[in-house]
Amino acid sequence: MSTPPQGDRKPRREAYDARKQGEYAARQREHQEELRHIAAQHKAEREASRPxxxxxxxxxxxxxxxxxxxxxxxxxxxxxxxxxxxxxxxxxxxxxxxxxxxxxxxEHDQAVPEQKAGGTWLSRFRR
Known part of the structure; x- marks a missing residue:
């Protein structure tokens, strides 16, 4: 088996690194979007529970x-x-x-309960 020349490895490595970097960036965007969604959900729940x-x-x-x-x-x-x-x-x-x-x-309110206290309240116990 022959080994590829040194010049062929470098473009493959760069393509691999670029692909991995793109995948990482996509995962980062997805994660940031998920965090924004969770924050919006918490804010909506907080507003719903606001007195x-x-x-x-x-x-x-x-x-x-x-x-x-x-x-x-x-x-x-x-x-x-x-x-x-x-x-x-x-x-x-x-x-x-x-x-x-x-x-x-x-003064007026104090006189009224005294009048009421002698009437109907005690009459219930007299029966």
């Missing part, structure tokens, strides 16, 4: 979503975790207004 405001129906911002996440045992609880920032602000404002108006109505 929605119970008041107006808008999706929470990332900051609001992070604010309502439990931070630990010692962390203070978030008020109105089911509301977006705008609706939360409106609810807090309404609560403050009700608290300020409360002392005027509190």
């Amino acid at each position: 929605v405001c119970a008041g107006c129906g808008t999706r929470f911002t990332d900051e609001r979503w992070k604010a309502i996440e439990p931070a630990g045992w010692g962390a203070p609880r978030e008020t109105h975790p089911h509301l977006c920032d705008d609706c939360k602000h409106q609810a807090v404002t309404a609560e403050r207004q009700a608290a300020q108006a409360g002392p005027e109505h509190q």
Whole structure:
């Protein structure tokens, strides 16, 4: 058997290397596309699980979503975790207004339960 001359090996080796390089590049493109697909899928799942405001129906911002996440045992609880920032602000404002108006109505409200307590509630036990 005769060995091929040295000049014939070099073009074959270059063709082999070029073919392997092309296969490697194709595998890299496929892998990058798979990573993009997985990232898009994770993003879609995250958006699907994003909380929605119970008041107006808008999706929470990332900051609001992070604010309502439990931070630990010692962390203070978030008020109105089911509301977006705008609706939360409106609810807090309404609560403050009700608290300020409360002392005027509190005297009347305290008298009403006393009247009711002597009537129907005890009458159920008398039967």
